[in-house]
Amino acid sequence: MSTTSPLEKPAPVEKAGGAVATYLDQRLGSNKALGRNLGKVFPDHWSFMLGEIVLYSFIVILLTGVYLTLFFKPSMVEVVYDGSYVPLKGVMMSEAYASSLDISFDVRGGLLIRQMHHWAALIFVAAMVVHAFRVFFTGAYRKPRELNWILGVVLLTLALAAGFTGYSLPDDLLSGTGLQIIRGIIQAIPVVGTWLAFFIFGGEYPGTDIISRLYSAHILLVPGLILAIVTVHLMMVWVQKHTQYPGPGRTNTNVVGYPLMPVYMAKAGGFFFVVFGVIALISGLVTINPIWIFGPYTPDQVSAGTQPDWYIGWLDGALRLMPNWETVVAGYTISWNVLIPSVIIPGILFTLLALYPFIEAWVTGDKREHNLLERPRNAPVRTGIGVMAIVFYGILWIGGGNDIVAVAFDLSINSISWALRILLIVAPPIAFIITKRICLGLQRKDRDKLLHGYESGRVLRLPHGEFIEVHEPINVKEMAVITSKTDHAVLPAPQKTDTDGVRNPRYLVHSLRHRLSTFFYGDNVPKPSAAEIEHGQHHAAEQAAIEAPLHEYEDRDVIYNAHGGVLHHPGMPEINAEQIAEETRS
Amino acid sequence: MTVKFLAARRRNPAVAIALLLLALVVVGGAYSLASNAQPAVAAMGSQTQVEEGKKLYLEGCSSCHGLNAQGTKYGPTLIGVGAASVHFQVGTGRMPLAAPGAQAVAKPPAYNEDEVAKMAAYVATLAPGPAIPSAEQVDYADADVAKGGVLFRINCAQCHQAAGQGGALTQGKYAPSLMNATPTEIYEAMLTGPQNMPVFSDETLPVEEKKAIIAYVNELQQAPSPGGLSLGRLGPVVEGLFLWTAVFAALIAAAVWIGIKAR
Numbered sequence: 034m035s036t037t038s039p040l041e042k043p044a045p046v047e048k049a050g051g052a053v054a055t056y057l058d059q060r061l062g063s064n065k066a067l068g069r070n071l072g073k074v075f076p077d078h079w080s081f082m083l084g085e086i087v088l089y090s091f092i093v094i095l096l097t098g099v100y101l102t103l104f105f106k107p108s109m110v111e112v113v114y115d116g117s118y119v120p121l122k123g124v125m126m127s128e129a130y131a132s133s134l135d136i137s138f139d140v141r142g143g144l145l146i147r148q149m150h151h152w153a154a155l156i157f158v159a160a161m162v163v164h165a166f167r168v169f170f171t172g173a174y175r176k177p178r179e180l181n182w183i184l185g186v187v188l189l190t191l192a193l194a195a196g197f198t199g200y201s202l203p204d205d206l207l208s209g210t211g212l213q214i215i216r217g218i219i220q221a222i223p224v225v226g227t228w229l230a231f232f233i234f235g236g237e238y239p240g241t242d243i244i245s246r247l248y249s250a251h252i253l254l255v256p257g258l259i260l261a262i263v264t265v266h267l268m269m270v271w272v273q274k275h276t277q278y279p280g281p282g283r284t285n286t287n288v289v290g291y292p293l294m295p296v297y298m299a300k301a302g303g304f305f306f307v308v309f310g311v312i313a314l315i316s317g318l319v320t321i322n323p324i325w326i327f328g329p330y331t332p333d334q335v336s337a338g339t340q341p342d343w344y345i346g347w348l349d350g351a352l353r354l355m356p357n358w359e360t361v362v363a364g365y366t367i368s369w370n371v372l373i374p375s376v377i378i379p380g381i382l383f384t385l386l387a388l389y390p391f392i393e394a395w396v397t398g399d400k401r402e403h404n405l406l407e408r409p410r411n412a413p414v415r416t417g418i419g420v421m422a423i424v425f426y427g428i429l430w431i432g433g434g435n436d437i438v439a440v441a442f443d444l445s446i447n448s449i450s451w452a453l454r455i456l457l458i459v460a461p462p463i464a465f466i467i468t469k470r471i472c473l474g475l476q477r478k479d480r481d482k483l484l485h486g487y488e489s490g491r492v493l494r495l496p497h498g499e500f501i502e503v504h505e506p507i508n509v510k511e512m513a514v515i516t517s518k519t520d521h522a523v524l525p526a527p528q529k530t531d532t533d534g535v536r537n538p539r540y541l542v543h544s545l546r547h548r549l550s551t552f553f554y555g556d557n558v559p560k561p562s563a564a565e566i567e568h569g570q571h572h573a574a575e576q577a578a579i580e581a582p583l584h585e586y587e588d589r590d591v592i593y594n595a596h597g598g599v600l601h602h603p604g605m606p607e608i609n610a611e612q613i614a615e616e617t618r619s
Numbered sequence: 620m621t622v623k624f625l626a627a628r629r630r631n632p633a634v635a636i637a638l639l640l641l642a643l644v645v646v647g648g649a650y651s652l653a654s655n656a657q658p659a660v661a662a663m664g665s666q667t668q669v670e671e672g673k674k675l676y677l678e679g680c681s682s683c684h685g686l687n688a689q690g691t692k693y694g695p696t697l698i699g700v701g702a703a704s705v706h707f708q709v710g711t712g713r714m715p716l717a718a719p720g721a722q723a724v725a726k727p728p729a730y731n732e733d734e735v736a737k738m739a740a741y742v743a744t745l746a747p748g749p750a751i752p753s754a755e756q757v758d759y760a761d762a763d764v765a766k767g768g769v770l771f772r773i774n775c776a777q778c779h780q781a782a783g784q785g786g787a788l789t790q791g792k793y794a795p796s797l798m799n800a801t802p803t804e805i806y807e808a809m810l811t812g813p814q815n816m817p818v819f820s821d822e823t824l825p826v827e828e829k830k831a832i833i834a835y836v837n838e839l840q841q842a843p844s845p846g847g848l849s850l851g852r853l854g855p856v857v858e859g860l861f862l863w864t865a866v867f868a869a870l871i872a873a874a875v876w877i878g879i880k881a882r
Contacts, residue, residue, distance in 0.1 A: 077878065078878060079871075079874045079875040079877065079878030079879070080874075080878075082874040082877065082878065083874065085874075086870055086874070119764060119765070120764045120765055120768050120835065120838050120842070121765055121768060122765050123765050123766075124765050124768065124769055137845070137846075138845070144845060144846055148846055148847075152862075152866070155858070155859070155862045155866075156862065156866060156867075156870070159862060159863065159867060160870070163867070206772065206776075206781060207781075207854070207855075300877055303877065304873065304874070304877055307870075307873045307877070308870065308873075311866065311869050311870055311873065315865075315866055316847075317847060318847045318848060319846070319847045319848045319850060319861065320844055320845075320846030320847050320848060320849050320850060321846070321858050322855070322858070323782075323844070323846055323849070323852065325845075326781055326782045326839075326852060327781045328768060328769070328772045328776075328781060333773070334772050334773060334776065334777070335776070335777050336772070336776040336777065336780055336781035337776065337777055337778050337779065337780040337781075337785075337786025337787070337794065338780045338781075338784065338786050338853060338854050339854065340854050340855045340856045341855060342855045342858070342859065343855065343856070343858070343859025343862065343863070346855070346856065346859060430856075430859070433856065434856035435787070436786055436787035437787075437853055437854070437856050437857070439787035439791075439793070440785055440786060440787050440793055443791075444791065445721065445789075445790050445791035446787045446788075446789060446790075446791075447789060447790050447791075448791075
């Protein structure tokens with residue numbers, strides 16, 4: 034807080050913003066807060082910008098969405114199309130579809146804005162998923178950030194809702210078909226399904242209400258919630274401080290990076306325009322959702338190759354792959370074929386996703402605060418689970434496009450579906466095992482680096498005839514990264530009865546926890562002790578010292594012989610010194 | 620005057636009988652007109668054409684369809700399939716079959732137009748069947764494109780996809796892409812229902828409506844893509860694929876670039 038009296042001289046060189054800051058501070062007392070926050074330090078890594086892509090594409094969605102609302106009419110009143118797209122002229126359609134066509138063909142810049150809105154929406158969800166995987170694989174959701182993880186899962190769910198309500202608004206054949214599937218899914222819910230469907234659609238399908246109801250959800254309810262939760266999400270990052278990757282000088286209790294002002298202001302501001310630019314470029318060059326091709330929605334029509342956008346695609350794939358199981362209970366049909374893939378499986382998956390930080394903390398018994406990110410290799414089970422999820426999703430997504438795959442690759446759709454059914458069960462565990470083995474292998478490699486140094490790949494013959502491979506000490510940065518690994522102790526196996534012979538009442542729970550904990554960390558390669566590391570690096574340094582005289586010429590430039598062949602390049606020991614000497618002399 | 624005359628006698632018992640007779644005459648007449656609209660017997664080719672066609676048939680087709688086109692276990696009978704069917708199947712290269720499979724694949728035709736016409740003429744003599752459509756029948760210049768679009772979405776899109784890009788059917792069968800189909804081929808396909816396609820006879824889909832559909836398919840083939848690259852018009856799966864490869868690669872590259880610049 035600065036209080037300036039008329040007697041005080043103004044600072045000799047006042048920066049351009051200074052007057053404004055002073056003006057505002059005198060009225061709002063803002064300098065203290067700004068001073069504290071503008072200098073806030075954030076760690077630096079490209080993967081921390083994935084979340085920014087989410088935010089920026091959301092801003093683009095909001096801006097373009099506002100433009101679209103100026104022209105879109107959320108009404109299912111039947112009108113005769115009289116716009117400039119000739120192949121639909123005179124066709125009966127809903128006002129929603131007609132106004133979407135008008136946006137595409139008769140509103141200035143409308144098609145570009147529509148495509149920007151849609152591409153940005155796809156990027157929004159995609160960036161969210163990639164950001165979530167970054168957080169997952171690095172263990173950034175661990176204490177104290179579990180609640181922010183839950184907010185992220187809520188945001189993901191809301192993003193899916195925003196996407197789907199938007200997908201359904203133009204009321205073209207594609208979106209109407211998607212809506213019909215959603216209605217089918219709602220109807221499959223036991224007992225209340227039919228009533229719920231009638232409640233949501235305001236009567237029989239498609240009725241006359243659903244577009245305007247989806248509209249209010251799409252432009253008001255869902256984006257409002259997203260905006261509010263994103264704000265809280267970011268405030269929590271602010272309050273809890275951003276996690277950082279391990280590196281020299283980085284600990285669990287500090288943050289090494291750059292201040293918000295000016296470094297991140299510039300970076301983030303610049304990145305916003307990059308994201309905006311990429312979205313605008315793609316939208317100007319590549320069609321998305323050509324609604325004029327699909328035609329107006331009528332419930333008696335459907336097009337081959339109908340699929341949802343990619344983020345709902347896995348649910349469509351699950352529906353397509355599910356065997357046709359139904360049971361009849363007291364005259365009522367339970368459609369397992371719809372219920373399992375579209376209600377039960379996503380319900381379980383999203384619940385597990387939201388609870389994962391708590392499940393992991395319970396399994397590992399880890400109650401410590403973690404501000405330093407964990408390398409994916411150091412938590413092989415977690416990394417394996419993440420890869421398993423990606424494989425699972427990928428198979429379901431392929432399933433959602435099984436007809437496209439069948440046509441494109443000249444395959445039988447039945448064979449594809451069967452192959453995917455089997456793969457869906459077999460492939461994720463295989464992916465898990467492979468990933469876990471790779472992680473453990475990398476852990477062993479790290480251990481070797483600590484114990485023996487870095488393998489230079491150069492074989493040296495010593496004067497007494499011995500051959501050694503030269504190992505070099507690893508550099509400071511790598512040392513900090515590798516030694517950031519913390520060994521997690523496996524929870525001890527519980528005793529069935531204590532020393533007095535009293536039965537342990539929680540034996541089963543503790544025993545399960547012990548087994549899960551062993552599964553989680555039991556295979557980890559323990560980090561060598563400080564003395565071992567010291568010894569190993571010392572040994573490597575000794576080897577490197579033996580080799581040192583050979584490096585005398587290392588810093589030379591590239592040397593060519595008379596025919597243009599390379600005799601020497603930087604970093605290469607000078608094995609043909611005589612020849613080089615001759616060449617450089619001439 | 621007449622109205623008064625009719626109104627006075629509208630409860631006369633004879634009126635019911637007269638109306639019934641009138642209705643019968645109208646319906647019957649309309650039916651006979653409608654069924655006459657399509658000549659049941661295809662226009663016969665000249666005698667030499669038929670004989671040469673038979674020769675070609677015996678050489679190229681009879682091993683599967685039988686010496687008298689009666690059909691064998693390798694191929695169906697061709698009696699009654701009509702000239703249009705021969706013209707479609709051989710003219711698009713689907714016949715003769717290169718290899719047995721889920722369905723005959725379109726390929727460069729093995730016979731020239733003249734030879735196809737001869738074989739068609741021969742098959743047409745076996746029994747009455749749909750004839751090759753005349754130039755006038757496939758002239759879609761004056762057809763209503765928008766009506767064709769509606770008809771296309773009702774009758775064709777569920778297999779051939781809304782943009783006519785084709786779609787998968789069961790067990791490796793498929794509805795082919797219509798992007799290279801000529802008006803005559805489209806007309807013949809509707810008329811004869813090749814492979815898995817249902818027959819859309821001139822009774823269910825009159826000539827005018829066929830023309831409208833042809834006009835719409837032509838529109839799909841010709842129309843530019845106002846939104847930029849069309850990505851094959853294959854729908855959201857391809858859009859998603861494009862997103863995850865091209866678009867996301869660009870964004871990650873930008874993030875890495877900005878990340879690197881700070882060091």
